[in-house]
Amino acid sequence: MTFKITQTSLPGVVIIEPQIFGDDRGFFLETFHLQKYDELGLQKTFVQDNHSRSTCHVIRGLHYQLKHPQAKLVYVVRGEIFDVAVDIRRNSETFGRWTAAVLSDKNHQQMFIPQGFAHGFCVLSDSADVTYKCTDFYTPGDDFGIHFADPDINIDWPSSTPILSEKDQQNPTLKSINPDLLPTYQP
Secondary structure, eight states: OOEEEEEOSSTTOEEEEEOOEEETTEEEOOSOOHHHHHHTTOOOOOOEEEEEEEETTBEEEEEEESSSOOOEEEEEEESEEEEEEEEOOBTOTTTTOEEEEEEETTTOOEEEEOTTEEEEEEEOSSEEEEEEEESSOOOTTOEEEOOTTOTTTOOOOSOSSOBOOHHHHTOOOGGGSOGGGSOBOOO
16 A cells, blocks of 8 residues: 555544655655545545645635535645644534644645535645645535634644635634534534
């Protein structure tokens, strides 16, 4: 197997470490292989790839989709991020809890985030290029958010000077969101 998988504190959110083949010329690795990911228990069909570039201290998130939920496979092509997943599934035993990992172009780790979780990240390097595969298409009007500094979630963000979009600055706290606008836990 060319991938190592590590379970995080939130069931279903995993860190994936690919096997890296390197020499004095550089390196080679597989960032996705359907059959091998199926063997890891990540039987997902990804239908859209996204790429974002952000500067240091930018926080994107916490974002989620409701009618067209997306599982995501996050990878950093250049730079370093603090990547976060928050369980927002009603009736989940881990509702409101978060987990995070540092993903970078040095460690080549990926984070898999299932449907029903909010996602966000903070850029730690001067800039970062982040790619992520999604299991559903982006649908305008189906994008929701939770405030990055929600005191009940209490994410320990690594930036004291975060830079956010105006939209993300206006995101509500988790407990102020109408429960009908949150996904439901389905075992």
